[in-house]
Amino acid sequence: MTFTINAEISQFQGKLYKLSHESTSTKTPMDVNVFVPPSSNSKIPVLVYLSGLTCTPNNATEKSFLQYFATKYGFAVVFPDTSPRGAKIEGEDDSWDFGTGAGFYVDATTDPWSKNYNMYSYVHDELPKALAKEFLQLDFENISITGHSMGGFGALSGFLKNPGKYRSVSAFAPISNPSTCQWGEKNFTNYLGNNKEDWYKYDPTHLIADYKHENQPKILIHQGSKDGFYYKDHQLQPEIFVKAAEESGYKGGVDLRVAEGYDHSYFFISSFIEDHAKHHAKYLGLIE
């Protein structure tokens, strides 16, 4: 096995694997958690969960409650990390919203980040291929994606940049138009340079305007109304994404649910994870 099994934990009648492996994309060791439900299905569908700023694979694994519904519906879950760690690049640990814990799910093109900060290739290409070779019961041809905040951005971006790869996508409080918010500007400038055309290649609001593939599932987004990153800092801006989807004629539409009184935390995520699990279970062919 190319993965080291750091822990194998029983949960909800399934198995949670805490793994690490050497990534060719990031040229660092990477941690990843995989939950396999107690399914007799020889082709278990997979949901990828991309975490937000500062998170490791463990945060969502411990606090999202996704595994409960993974067992209920019969899909596996992959929880990747949010950046390379220990790349030893000057400045990578200087701020909480850039560098370590903040890979932003792009392939960096600037020096010195381009050597290691290639989370786009890692998450959408290298990791699923590597896992598919080892977890033969998992069907990486039947895969969906979700995520939170920076990971919600990563999920939307990855779905729209890889037409047909993911059956469905959803997001919790996603950074929906990173080209026009402080988090996106900071990370895109550092990882991708100053040319905004290069930013738009990852920006969901720009990507959906040009999305033409026949696979146009409904996009489910939850946003807490009391999330300071939403109503105060305007880092998230899901309404701009909804408008872009409408103007582009995206057939599935965006189901944006602003949840009154909810914040940006895992208490918000766990409160609506059932809706997202059900959403994906439908597109993964597990329920009607």
Next chain:
Amino acid sequence: MTFTINAEISQFQGKLYKLSHESTSTKTPMDVNVFVPPSSNSKIPVLVYLSGLTCTPNNATEKSFLQYFATKYGFAVVFPDTSPRGAKIEGEDDSWDFGTGAGFYVDATTDPWSKNYNMYSYVHDELPKALAKEFLQLDFENISITGHSMGGFGALSGFLKNPGKYRSVSAFAPISNPSTCQWGEKNFTNYLGNNKEDWYKYDPTHLIADYKHENQPKILIHQGSKDGFYYKDHQLQPEIFVKAAEESGYKGGVDLRVAEGYDHSYFFISSFIEDHAKHHAKYLGLIE
């Protein structure tokens, strides 16, 4: 309000309150989390969850998923802390399994612990009375108790020492016979002295032998088979408690479920919290 509200968080359509207050039992500030479900019931039943060694109120709040089922069934949850903090007693921070984070839910009788380490009175008397004055919708006359490890001990002990106070009791991997395990011996010696008769007043295995009250609900216990504290260190010993209950003729019986492959972590707790929530919901009159 005698409680300071440090946070009010929306979760599962209910409200999670992170509170602190000055305790007369411990003579320190104490943290406590309270989850109130979205119930129109003017008398919401209450489940107390006692945490294990090292935990604060936040661990179970973040990782047990009890609140999901609290909303489903309609009971409130109280998550107390596991000890006084900052009592400034020499030695209280020297080990992870004694002192801070390890109050053991007893009233200490030895010097210097007896001044502050009075978690028994705090949890079973002071805290519910204080909360009842502020949370008028909660019905502290209709209350049950559960807990994990040290908290499982605390739940069983508190139930058996207060006949009729709690409608039902359950436990995850409880320290079932603390008088005969290393954790119990260490804590009881320090908090209660060397006379074992004083230990037995808190030991569930001794208490159930003398339990006579008419309220004898079924006692639900889950234990993971791969829990090192169980099969290697023999700190938990639920079988001894089951035997004592049988010999005493305890009418409700003990339903001990040894879960194959599960460990001592919150992954174990979250896997079986649904069974415990349902168990208590029944005794609290919320379901048939």
